Amino acid sequence: MYSNNNKLKERPIIPFLKCFVEHIWTEGEVKVIMVIRNQSNKIASTYAQVSRTNIKASQNDFEKYVYKYIKKNDEYMDYAL
Numbered sequence: 001m002y003s004n005n006n007k008l009k010e011r012p013i014i015p016f017l018k019c020f021v022e023h024i025w026t027e028g029e030v031k032v033i034m035v036i037r038n039q040s041n042k043i044a045s046t047y048a049q050v051s052r053t054n055i056k057a058s059q060n061d062f063e064k065y066v067y068k069y070i071k072k073n074d075e076y077m078d079y080a081l
Contacts, residue, residue: 043069 037045047065051057 043066046069047062051061051065054061
């Protein structure tokens with residue numbers, strides 16, 4: 001949730017980590033664990049989150065979503081970058 005873009009902030013994780021460093025973990029160096037999900041799981045999970053309010057949700061709708069998501073986020077989905 002904190003790492004995804006949303007309507008209010010581009011990357012909510014940044015202010016969260018800043019607050020974490022300044023107020024919670026005030027001693028020592030902060031280490032961040034980054035979890036990178038499998039691309040297909042990421043796409044399916046994202047679709048599942050938005051499709052629960054979509055009355056037209058179907059296999060065909062999912063396939064269209066996947067196609068558009070991959071086309072739109074080609075650099076974002078290329079973990080080698």
